[in-house]
Amino acid sequence: MMITSNSMSRMKSNLRLWDRKGIPKKKRLILGAALLLAVLAGIQYGYWVTVFFAALLTLTLGSMRGIRYALAHVGVRRLEDNCSQYHLPRLIKTLKSREDNGVPFTFVVLGDNRNTRKVPPVIYQKAREEQPAIVFNTGDLARFGTAREYATRYLPLLEIMNPVPVFSVPGNHDRGARNDFAAYRAVHKDDRFSFDYGPCRFIGVNNGKRKRMKGDDLLYLQHELGKSPIRYKFVFVHIPPRYFEEGVVTVEKRRGFKKLEDEFRALMAQEQVTEVFMGHIHGYATKFVDDVRYTLTAGAGAPLSNRLPPEMRVHNYVVVHVDEQKLTREVVRAVNGTWVRGE
Numbered sequence: 001m002m003i004t005s006n007s008m009s010r011m012k013s014n015l016r017l018w019d020r021k022g023i024p025k026k027k028r029l030i031l032g033a034a035l036l037l038a039v040l041a042g043i044q045y046g047y048w049v050t051v052f053f054a055a056l057l058t059l060t061l062g063s064m065r066g067i068r069y070a071l072a073h074v075g076v077r078r079l080e081d082n083c084s085q086y087h088l089p090r091l092i093k094t095l096k097s098r099e100d101n102g103v104p105f106t107f108v109v110l111g112d113n114r115n116t117r118k119v120p121p122v123i124y125q126k127a128r129e130e131q132p133a134i135v136f137n138t139g140d141l142a143r144f145g146t147a148r149e150y151a152t153r154y155l156p157l158l159e160i161m162n163p164v165p166v167f168s169v170p171g172n173h174d175r176g177a178r179n180d181f182a183a184y185r186a187v188h189k190d191d192r193f194s195f196d197y198g199p200c201r202f203i204g205v206n207n208g209k210r211k212r213m214k215g216d217d218l219l220y221l222q223h224e225l226g227k228s229p230i231r232y233k234f235v236f237v238h239i240p241p242r243y244f245e246e247g248v249v250t251v252e253k254r255r256g257f258k259k260l261e262d263e264f265r266a267l268m269a270q271e272q273v274t275e276v277f278m279g280h281i282h283g284y285a286t287k288f289v290d291d292v293r294y295t296l297t298a299g300a301g302a303p304l305s306n307r308l309p310p311e312m313r314v315h316n317y318v319v320v321h322v323d324e325q326k327l328t329r330e331v332v333r334a335v336n337g338t339w340v341r342g343e
Contacts, residue, residue: 073182075147080186086158087189091165095134095197104323105198106130110316111138111238111279112298114173115153119315120301124160126332126339130319134197135161138279138297139171139208139238146176147183154187167193169204171238171279179210192217194224199324201225204236212239212257213264221264225271232274232327240278241265244294248285249307255281268292274327277318283308284316284331297331 084090108127113120127135142149158166170191174184181191191206203224207213225233241264242256249255268276269290279298282305286295297318298305304313314333321328333340 073147073178075151076182076186079147079150079183083155083187086166086187088167088193089190091167092193092195095165096195103198104321105133106319106321107134107136107200108132109136109138109236109277109295109297109318109320110300111277112140112171112282113137113154113157113301114140115143115149116301116303117153118301120153120157121160123300123315123317124157127317128161128164132164132319134202135164135166136202136204136236136277137166137168137300138236138277139169140173140279140298140302141168141171141184143173144176145174145181145183147186150183150187167202167204167236169236169238170206170208172208174208175210181206181208192220194220196230198322199231200322201227201230201233202236203234206238207257208238211259213237213241213260215260218260218263218267222267222271225267225273231324232322233271235268235273235276237276237278239280240294240296243289244278244287244296245281248287248296248312249281250309251307255307265290281305281307283312284314284333285312286331299334 108130110123110127113123141154168184168188170181170184174181176182176184185191192204194201194203196202201224203221205213205217205220207217221235225235240256241261242254242258243261243265245254245256269292273292275293275295278294278296281296282298282302284295284297284299285308286293288294295318297316299314299316301315304315306313314335316331316333319330319332329343330341331343333342
């Protein structure tokens with residue numbers, strides 16, 4: 001059996017297809033190696049050996065996906081029964097009940113803790129020491145979006161912050177095997193929020209869906225941003241718009257959302273949003289677009305991204321001090337084992 005240029009092209013096409021479907025790089029390498037071994041076995045022992053191993057690989061992958069789909073909701077009901085205190089509407093009600101508009105306050109933004117063990121508890125404890133009134137998470141709270149991960153990885157982080165409320169938008173990794181955000185909804189109930197606190201309006205939407213930003217998300221943002229005038233407006237999403245990546249990432253391929261990005265950009269500028277906080281690309285970056293500040297804070301534990309320059313590949317969180325007159329803003333980075341504060 002000869003490996004023709006056409007067969008090599010099909011193999012490359014398959015690898016690109018895996019990449020588009022979001023299969024992690026490590027798994028793509030393993031699958032590519034398995035496919036290559038099947039081809040080599042076919043060269044040595046005949047065409048049908050390659051067909052056999054390719055069929056076996058396909059069956060195995062299908063079985064794994066089917067098992068994950070079948071088990072996707074295991075533990076969700078128990079999670080829901082034990083997490084009513086973290087439902088976003090309840091958090092808003094509790095927060096508003098103790099609000100004092102005349103007193104300055106601090107809030108912290110972090111994101112992409114995923115399900116790593118060591119780093120997230122350290123960062124959450126550091127954030128707790130900032131004495132914030134509110135904490136926001138830009139998404140990817142777990143690796144596969146299972147109830148078990150939420151119970152063993154995410155809920156302990158919320159306990160570290162207790163009684164400080166944590167408002168998290170879901171990320172693409174929070175979708176779960178059925179793409180329904182079941183575990184996330186069991187904990188937080190709603191996948192969007194909007195509330196005023198002091199001179200600030202905070203709005204979060206779920207753009208971690210397969211279709212990323214949707215029309216009803218923009219309508220929701222437009223409605224909430226356009227309410228009664230307020231001094232500061234903050235928006236939280238998981239996946240950045242692609243125009244943010246220009247001059248930020250070091251590779252040509254973009255990971256941000258493209259559909260409705262122009263409409264999103266125009267809305268942020270029109271409503272004079274103070275800052276848009278985002279996750280997804282693991283590290284820290286900030287820039288102004290149309291006089292609106294966009295900040296990537298996605299360094300709360302997930303592996304840092306090689307798509308960013310080395311100086312941006314840092315575990316981090318952002319601290320914002322608010323009063324009626326001004327905002328004071330800091331980013332806290334982990335640099336060579338030391339926590340460094342700066343702009």
